[in-house]
Amino acid sequence: GLESGVGYEWTPDGKSIVFEGLKDPAADYNYRNSHIYSLDVASGAIRQITQRPGTWTDPSVSPDGRSIAFTGADSSRMSYRAADLYVMGIDGVNIRKVSGSLDRDPGDVTWAPDGSGLYFSAGDRGTSNVWFVPAAGGTAPRKVTDGVQMLSLSSLSRTLTAVGIRTTFTDPPDVVRYDLKRPGAPQRLTNVNADVLAGVKLAGEEEIWYPSSGGARVQAWIVKPPGFDPAKKYPLILEIHGGPHGMYNVAFSYMFQNFAANGYVVLYVNPRGSTGYGTAFGNAIERAYPSVDYDDLIAGVDTVLGRGYVDAKRMYVSGCSGGGVLSSWVIGHTTRFAAAAVRCPVIDWISMAGQTDIPLFTYNFFDAPFWEKPDQWLKQSSLMYVGNVTTPTLLMTGELDMRTPMPQTEEYYQALKMRHVPTVLLRFSGEYHGTGSKPTNFMRTQLYMMSWFQ
Template structure:
C-alpha cells in the first residue's frame, strides 16, 4: 500500500487483539504514538504487556486487553530488556542498563519499587572513572526540537579546549539514549567530548518525527546533526578545529554525506557506509527501503532523482576530510562495493583515506575480536587526525 499509493510516510507499528475466529479485531495502541515491542498476555487475560522506546529510554508498558490507555510501569533513565513475569504476573524481573552501568537484573511488583538483584559489573567498574552524559535539547534551523547527549572527557582539563567526535546511530529508524556504550566511553577516556544525537527519522519521538526524512535523506537529518554540533560548540570547551564524525550503517551513510557537504570535520570514520543509492538498490537485500523512502526505483524519474540527489558519491568532488572506511566483506545489507566507491573517490582526489576489510563479516553479528578491532581502529584514526591531548 505504501508503495502503490506513494505515501509520504511509513506505516505505524501497533498491537492488535484478535478473536480466535478472526471476526473481531482491536487496535490496542492506536492512540499511542510510539512503537510497541513483542506483546505478552497477563495470566488473567486483562492486560497486554510490552516494552517500548520513549525518547532515549526503553520501559515496560501495559494496556487493557479490551482497549484503553497505555500505562508506563517502569521509570528511570535507562533501558529495560529481557522481561520475565511470575506465574501470577504480580512480580516482574528484567535487565536494566544505564549510561554508566552495563546492566543488572532488577525485580519489582509490576515494575514498581524495583530492587537490584545482581552486581555483575561492580568489580570491573572499581577504579574506572566513567563520565556521565548530559542530556541536550536544541532546535534545528526549521524549528524542530531535537534531543541528544554529550559525554564529556573522563578527565577534562580545566581551561583547555578538547576535541569532539560526533557519533551517528544506524537505522535511521533507531535511537541513541541512556544505554551503556563501550565505544563512547573509550573515546571519553581518551579525552574526547562525544556528541550523540537522535535526529529526524529516529524512533521514540512519535510517528511524524520517525518519518521526518521521508524522500529527503541528507536534508533534515543533516541539518539536525549540524545544529547539534553548533549547540555543543556554544556550550562546551571544544576546539572547533578538531571535530570528528563517525557512524555505522545509516550512521556511515550520513558520515559520507557530511564530508561531502562541509569541511568542518578534520577526521571521519564510516562503517558499513552507503555512497551510491542507485547501485545499492540493485545489490542490497532491502530494495524496498529505496522504493518507499525515495519514491521509486532508479528507472522511474522521481526515484532516480531522489536516489542520485542523496548519494554522497555524486557530491564527492572537493571532499577534504581524512576518512577511514570499515566494512564486512559478507555484508548483504550494505554491500562492500558501497564503501569501495567512496574510498576510490577520495583516493583519486588524494584525500588521506584508509580501508579496512573484515573477511566473513556481515552487517551485524561480528565476532568480538573483529568488533573490538573496528572500535580501536576508529579511535586510533581520530587520535591521528584530532589528537586527544587538550589544547590550552
C-alpha cells in the same frame, strides 16, 4: 515469506501455534506486509487470521486462549510509522486498537495473568519503560515503570513480579526483578561486569535538547571524559546511529566510554528519522534521506561548540550503516570536521539496489525506480558530492557484508583517491554487517578510529 525473525506462540491448549508470516506466491515483491496465521499442529493446516493488508507482528495469545494481542499498522509506503497494539478474537473477529494515541512502538507484549490487559515496553525519547493497557480498549495506556533507563519485560509471574534486562549509562545490562503492582526501583539479580568495572572511573553524560531547522526539537547526549574540566578544550567525536529508523538511548556504551576515557567528548544525537519520538518525527526523512537529519546533526555540533569546551579544529565524525550514509553525507556538505571514519556506508543508491539483501527497502525510499526518475536517486547519494570532500576519510566494512556491501565502500574509496583526498580502506575479514561482531574487531574498530583521528 518474511526477511527477518518472526513472532510465534502456542495456544494454551497446545493444539495450535499462532505466528506471523506471509503466505503469498508474490512474496518476493513484498517489502513489509505480513499476516497473523494459526497452525493446527495435528493436521498441519494453516489458517490466515488477519485480513487487512498491513504489517501485523508479534502475536501473543491470552491466558484463556480466546484472544490474540499483536502489533503493527495498516499497509503504507511511509518510510516509518510507529506500530499500534491490537487485540482480536482467536478467530480474527472484533479487532480493536488498544494503544490509543501513544504513537510509540510497543514491544515485549505480555498478557496480564488474569487476561485483563497487556503489559508492554516502549522506547520513548531515549529510554524504555513498561506500560499497561486494558484488553478491552477505550482507556489510554499508562506508564507503570519510570526512570532514565532501558528496561525490558522478559517474563511475568502470576503475582505480577516481572523479570527483564535493565541498563543505564553507567550500568551495563543485568537481569532485574521488579513489581508491577507496586513499581519501584528494580532489584538487580546479576552483576556480570562488577569485576571489570571495579575501580574504573566512568564518563559522565549530559542530556540536551536544542532547536533545529523547521522548528524541530532534537534530543542528544554529551559524553564527557572522566575528570572533565570545562575550562579545557577537548576533541569531539560526532557518532551517528544507523537504521535510519533507530533510537540512541541511555544504555551503557562501551564505545562511548572508551572514547571518553581517551580524552574525547562524544556527541550522539537522535536526528529526525529516529524512532521514540512519534510517527511524524520518524517519517520526516521520507523520500529525502539524507536531508533534515543532517540539519539536526550540525545543529547539535553547534550547540556543543557553544559550551566553549570543544576544540573546533579537532572535530571528527563517524557512523556505521545508516551512520555511514550520514557521515559520508556530512563530509560532502561541510569541511568543518578534521577527519572522518565512515563505516559500512551506502553512498550510491542506484548500485545499492542491485547489491544489497534488502532491495525493496531501497526502492521504497524513492517515488519511482531509478530508470524512470534517476535524479532523486542521485541527489540522495553521497557519491554525488564527493567533489566537495576534503576531509581525510577512513573507510571500514566487513568483507561479508550483504546489507551495505563492500562495493559501496570501494566506490567511495576510489572516488576519494581520484580526488587525492587522504583515505584508507580497511576490509574486515569474516565480518558481515558492521565491523564488531568479534570482540577483537570491536576493539580494533575503535583503535583504528582514534589512530586516524590523532
